[in-house]
Amino acid sequence: MRCPSAELIVKTAVIQALEADPKLAASLGCDRSVLIDSTKQNIAEKDSLGNLSLRGFEVIDKAKEQLENVCPGVVSCADILAMATRAVFWAGGPLYDIPNGRMDGKRSKIENIINLPAPFFNASQLxxxxxxxxxSAQEMVALSGAHTLGMARCASYKKRLMHGTDPDLDSGFAKTLFKTCSGGDTAEQPFDPTRNTFDNLYYNALQRKAGVLSTDQTLYASAETKRYVNGYAFNQAGFFFDFQQAMVKIE
Known part of the structure; x- marks a missing residue:
């Protein structure tokens, strides 16, 4: 990279933000198009229902401002965002290398969110x-492990509690979800007991039928993906390695 201090500047901005709000590690996305704001003529991806959990745009803005003072016109916001998504490392997760040289996006449309999986997809659809x-199916299961951080809003899983509880949902955990949803559609439920720590407890939760979203629990309910869930639940180092490799592939 033509700006040697870029990584340090972005790292410092992210660490400072995480110290103020540990939940932020789960909210930083890696798609450059989510940086583009909505206009009167177009609703951008960042304002779609599927991306409402994305936050931390001010962290990217702060890092960009600092980088412009040191290396004007060299580091794109897209590269800054990609570097910032490695915040999982400071939440206890793996560190991975990313290629630089991304161009900033020019367009962002809400219709592009069709590429995000719906919260009711089954394993075959995923x-x-x-x-x-x-x-691959294994890479998909590894990437799903990003849900070890953060929370889901009631609106994204409440259908599992209607018209008879989802049979793939533990009855005790269903009561927890009911209680959370009593706070309304925006009430938030952690994906696993350690919502601010990057670990493999997400997969342990799936083994207990305590996955929050249908797209989470289906990974354990399906024979196509269950073995990967069991593998990562048993071997955190293996999960970290596969997650790291899949994230580099995304970047």
């Missing part, structure tokens, strides 16, 4: 969707 993007 495998097909990720397969079209060049990812």
């Amino acid at each position: 495998i097909n969707m990720f397969g079209q993007l060049g990812f």
Whole structure:
């Protein structure tokens, strides 16, 4: 990279933000198009329902401002965002290298969110969707482990509690979700007990039928992906390695 201090500047901005709000590690996305703001003529991706959990745009702005003072016109916001997504490392996760040289996006449309998996997709649909993007079933399960950080809003899982509880949902955990949803659609439920720490407890939760979203629990309910869930639940180092490799592939 033509700006040697870029990594340090972005790292410092992210660490300072995480110290103020540990939940931020789960909210930094890696798609450059989510940096583009909505206009009167166009609703951008960042304002879609699927991306409402993305936050931390001010962290990117702060890093960009500092970088412009040191290396004007050299580091794109897209590269800054990609570097910032490695915040999982400061939450206890793996560190991975990323290629630089991304161009900043010019357009962002809410229709592009059709590429995000719906919260009710089953394992076969997820495998097909990720397969079209060049990812294997195992890589998809590894990337799903990013849900070890953060929370989900009630609106994204409340259908599992209607018309009879989802049979793939533990009855005790269902009561927890009911209680959370009593706070309304925006009430938030952690994906696993350590919402601010990057670990493999997400997979342990799936083994207990305590996955928050249908797209989480289906990974354990399906024979196509269950073995990967069990593998990562048993071997955190293996999960970290595969997650690291899949993230580099995304970048």
